[in-house]
Amino acid sequence: MESTAAYLERLRPEGGKRSSKRDLIVNVFLRQEGHLSAEDLVDLIRQEDQKISRATVYRTLQWMVDAGIARKVDFGEGRFRFEHSYRHPRHFHLICKTCNTSSEFLSSDIEALLEEVAAARHFAARQSVLQIYGTCEACRTGRRPPAAPVPTDVLFARDALRIAIATERSGLEFYARAARTTKNAHGRRVFRKLAEEEQEHLGTLERRYQALLAQHPELESWPTFLFFKGAANGLFAAGADELSRGVDDRQALRIGIRCERGSHRFFKRYGEQFEDSEGQRIFLEFADEERNHLDLLIREYRALAGRRTAKTRQAAAPRAKATRRAGAARKRGRP
Amino acid sequence: MESTAAYLERLRPEGGKRSSKRDLIVNVFLRQEGHLSAEDLVDLIRQEDQKISRATVYRTLQWMVDAGIARKVDFGEGRFRFEHSYRHPRHFHLICKTCNTSSEFLSSDIEALLEEVAAARHFAARQSVLQIYGTCEACRTGRRPPAAPVPTDVLFARDALRIAIATERSGLEFYARAARTTKNAHGRRVFRKLAEEEQEHLGTLERRYQALLAQHPELESWPTFLFFKGAANGLFAAGADELSRGVDDRQALRIGIRCERGSHRFFKRYGEQFEDSEGQRIFLEFADEERNHLDLLIREYRALAGRRTAKTRQAAAPRAKATRRAGAARKRGRP
DNA sequence: CTAGGTGCAAATAATTTGCAGAGGC
């Protein structure tokens, strides 16, 4: 995992000079978890160095924002707060007006809808700010939230893994069922192979999830950070549903392709947008895995469609539609 | 349609005194369309009365916010802007950093996802702020946007009508197809009756849409304000799709019930949340219409399920599931 | 030695407040 020192070295702008003051401010800032106002940070700094000027803190904050180390956030309080990007993915905020705390979440579904809105208006979106104001659970019930805070990137990784696991699990179920129901011997082999691959991926993911849990024992007590309906709950579940209504091997393959494509997109989206830390590695790896599934499915689909086309060409001939679809699938596959 | 005077009378707080200064400020403010800063408003006011103090403008803005006449919005500029609620539904913002203009949209799908996130965190949401920052079409292409601005509530009404029309249209298609495919004579009558009702509603809605268009000739040149996939594109289209794969009358009714329930919820959501103007009336009327469809479908479903249950009870007996579902539907229906 | 970096104090910018007088009910 990348250290704060390596992270800073990577982001430090060209032509700047080192300075012990700035280093102190940056280090104190990166040690914090929450959303600090400039004043908060001045107070923290003053605990270690009485003489640092407010102006220097402001200037250093601006420097960090320019370098991409910090993000300036506006909770409508009439002043800005700052959060660091180190091991801290992009996110939205829930802001409690009672205790003035904020918690974070990310929703892939919302992000997708935002993109659609921007596209419909021909608007080149660069950044989205989403804040839900209200009262948090702790303030309404009096219960205190769990003690030790978990870094956001860990929550992100946890949820990404959960989504991946759920996806692979329903994928496994889907292919296992397909293997059971198909009458065609080759089809059975294909689906069984796919089911085995899913089984293996599933094992890898579950081990990784357990490892993450071992590192952060309280991890599971924290609420969902990353919301996403697109993969497991949406696509694969619908696919399994369609399957249970009885489809042929070709349709089953097509459903599989649709599902794998959806989850590949999900992992790619978040892998690419990750600025730092473990997250990017995990996600791009998942994206690759999904891509491999997709390729396999497309190859199989192509072969199956070809065989069918040949067979039906001998008998009657109304399979043109299926052949065209196979052609479209080929175009989207690898060369 | 409610006048500004009636609107103010309704919202004016108890125990306050009239004042010609405040009246002037409020009236000038309500005449504006965009998002004004306090300074903008001072400049506008000074054109009509040189002596009005900046402090009074600030105090009046606060008074309007408290009364619900104005909303304070923060575009991250370091100062607040204000927009009035008169004929101006809740919305989100697209903010162009180049020309500093903002345009508005609303997405029922995003709002639904926000509610889910808040519920998952046990967070009592009171208000959501969503801003997409970037560059607008006009700034990128140099083309100027259409001249005469259309009030937001009119755009809202237009899109609501479009959604309603699309919903009714696919509902009509759905029922017409169901009437055509069912073998059962009673089922044919039921679906034909439903199709006729949809036809009539469709006519009403289309006339209303035309009337709105007559009032605002440039209306159709404005981009979508209200985004919603839940009704026409989502539910009914999926329903029609299911139907085309061949379902029996009972299933068709169940699909209809699901669709009508979805669109009823949509209209109720926006009808209830409307603060003012035409919008609320239109939406609640739509909600009622959808509710009537829903009731009719539930009655028919109940009757059909009853008949089936009686019939199958005579022959074999594995219909318990269907009867239980009919019972659940009854609970949700009117007494 | 020289371009940044820093501290201090003053400037700015948006908004609020204390207070004395004006005005509606």
Added chain:
DNA sequence: GCCTCTGCAAATTATTTGCACCTAG
């Protein structure tokens, strides 16, 4: 007459800037 509203000027708050000095490269 009382209580609210208004104008003016001063205060407050968050942030930036001018300037003289300091320090790393």
